[in-house]
Amino acid sequence: MKTVSGWLLEQLLNDDGQHKATIRSYQSGETVFRVGDPGDYLAVLLSGCIEISKGTQLISVVEPGSMFGEMGIIDRQPRVADALAKRESRIAELREGQFASLLQATPEFGLAIMRLLTDRVRRRMET
Numbered sequence: 001m002k003t004v005s006g007w008l009l010e011q012l013l014n015d016d017g018q019h020k021a022t023i024r025s026y027q028s029g030e031t032v033f034r035v036g037d038p039g040d041y042l043a044v045l046l047s048g049c050i051e052i053s054k055g056t057q058l059i060s061v062v063e064p065g066s067m068f069g070e071m072g073i074i075d076r077q078p079r080v081a082d083a084l085a086k087r088e089s090r091i092a093e094l095r096e097g098q099f100a101s102l103l104q105a106t107p108e109f110g111l112a113i114m115r116l117l118t119d120r121v122r123r124r125m126e127t
Helices: 006-013 070-075 096-105 107-126
Strands: 022-026 031-033 041-054 057-062 082-095
Touching (some): 041 070, 070 107, 082 096, 096 107
């Protein structure tokens, strides 16, 4: 899975309030989101490990610095997979307004999202 650049992490964690993300902590075994939950934020894993699955099928293992949950914020649809903390984890949540602001301010961010989605589609088609 592609990781987020140091620049984006800095933007998500800055103190100017414009792009600052909400930081949430999860214990091992705790659900981050479930199928059908609102897809109202993109998450960046700051530490720990998150598994993305649908039913019994493991879709991906998210490592620190990686984004997940971006589909819902782009298409405004409910979650299509479950996200579960496999160990104590911290995530940065980026809401729609913050996402749009970053897209407008930084075209490289939009390109990073497109590359992430393209990488996922490509891996699916190659298997």
